[in-house]
Amino acid sequence: MSYSYPIYPDRSFDYDLDRALVFMARTIDACGHNPKPLVTHSTRVGMCLYNYGYGRAIVLAGILHDLIEDTTLPPETIRREFGDEVFRLIEANTFDASIADRLERAREMYARCLAVGHDALLIKVADTLDNSRSFHLIQDEDTRRYMLTRIHELLALSEDVLRQEPVWQDLHRQWTHLAADHDSAASWAQLSAPSFTRDWACDEDRVYDNIS
Numbered sequence: 001m002s003y004s005y006p007i008y009p010d011r012s013f014d015y016d017l018d019r020a021l022v023f024m025a026r027t028i029d030a031c032g033h034n035p036k037p038l039v040t041h042s043t044r045v046g047m048c049l050y051n052y053g054y055g056r057a058i059v060l061a062g063i064l065h066d067l068i069e070d071t072t073l074p075p076e077t078i079r080r081e082f083g084d085e086v087f088r089l090i091e092a093n094t095f096d097a098s099i100a101d102r103l104e105r106a107r108e109m110y111a112r113c114l115a116v117g118h119d120a121l122l123i124k125v126a127d128t129l130d131n132s133r134s135f136h137l138i139q140d141e142d143t144r145r146y147m148l149t150r151i152h153e154l155l156a157l158s159e160d161v162l163r164q165e166p167v168w169q170d171l172h173r174q175w176t177h178l179a180a181d182h183d184s185a186a187s188w189a190q191l192s193a194p195s196f197t198r199d200w201a202c203d204e205d206r207v208y209d210n211i212s
Helices: 011-031 036-050 058-063 075-082 084-092 102-116 118-132 142-161 166-181 204-209
Strands: none
Touching: 011 036, 011 058, 036 058, 036 118, 058 084, 058 118, 075 084, 075 166, 084 102, 084 118, 102 118, 102 142, 118 142, 118 166, 142 166
């Protein structure tokens, strides 16, 4: 019985991947404001998409997907460094912080991903799959119900577009497992949002140091 290993596309892709990983890590170090291990999470999302064999723009946007949302780097810097297509995918995968309710904020982002299309949805599904693997660490019951609801709604919204994609199937299996194990799976509810403050500037010199 043979096993087909993924074939990495070309050396230039690897150089772009390196550059995106370094840029992401330096940006988060310089001006990130999310307390979770964001470099690790962003790396896993990008490498998940890479190992599934998706294209350059999808993988790079997967690596960089949280930079608008979770750092104070000017968004146009990302466009300038990585191009319009990567920027478009990241922008679609970014919460609108002006929406107070966190479930409504997620729904609005999912709708934008759907409008942008297949590639934006792939990134959101890979992002959600990685986040779901920390579900067991969530102690707050409201947050657990919120996360289950978000996953369910994303799967439903993206099913027609992504049903045949392995990453969508992996998320579906994960949600089925989590929902079956959750005592309140039948009583999910819309929840209020936490507030986030972005009040410090990004030191771009730290991001660009030694990147060229």
